[in-house]
Amino acid sequence: MSKTTTVKAATPSVIKLIDGETAIKKALASIKTRGATLQRDIHVACCSVLAHVGKHSDIRLVTELLSSLPDMTRKNAVKAWFEFFGPVTFAEGGDIKFNGANPVKLGDAMAKPFYAFKPEADYVPMDIAKSIDSLVKKMERDHKETGRDHTSMIAKLLAIRPEGDETAVERQKQNATAARGAKAPKEAKATPATAPAASAPVAQAA
Incomplete structure (x- = not known):
């Protein structure tokens, strides 16, 4: 007799909602402030890693930086920023390589954060x-x-x-x-069969 196993479904996490317009606005203001701080911290980290790569030819910190970024970060924009301003190349499959042919442009990188270097494209409604x-x-x-x-x-x-x-x-x-006026699908032309060659007459002995 087979034994039936009961699988308990995972309970979804409970989110405590913010009640009231005043409380929601307060939370939004906090998000804006903390978001700006986090954005600044990420930019400082990116520039620091870029300087480290240029000085030591060590790209390991680029990998750690990308792993540390929250999911909401536009990581492709960060990658494009590194490739443009420093000796970093992102190959297919996620591999990161040192590209000595591209010098570090630290001053320009500090003046142009990744989120300003490659802004998110505007959404275009489908026509x-x-x-x-x-x-x-x-x-x-x-x-x-x-x-x-x-x-x-x-x-x-x-x-x-x-x-x-x-x-x-x-x-x-x-x-x-x-x-x-639809025309019929194209068909392959039949190749006419070749008639077998006539056999030569057999000579008879006298």
Whole structure:
């Protein structure tokens, strides 16, 4: 008889919420102050590690620095900062190498923290209409090249495309026309069989 093992689910950690607008604003002000201090401390640490690498050709502290950063830190920006201002190269797989060809530019590095050197890109909202148009255009090109019929799929995409764009109506007309003139997929040409060569007559003895 098999024995059933009961697995106890982990209990999620309880967060004590901040109650009241005044208390929340106080917490936010504290976060802003402590965040600025932490940001400054990280910049000082980065510059110190950079100076150490330039002086001793020792990149081990770069690894320790990255490991010490909190998850919210944009570590790729830190890596780009090190590569630009010092003899550090980040290879594929996470390996860090000393690059003596790139001198330490400590003064410039101190004046340009990693968060200012490579600011976080602004979020660009997705343009649904343009995305659908791009996909439809690729499907239309595929139809011309291969003869495959994407009429049904294109019609479904255009049906969910945001309204108010005449391009969708025009594409529906073009799609219907293309479907009527769809060409069959390309087929390999058959190679005609070669007839066997006639055998030479056998000479008979006199």
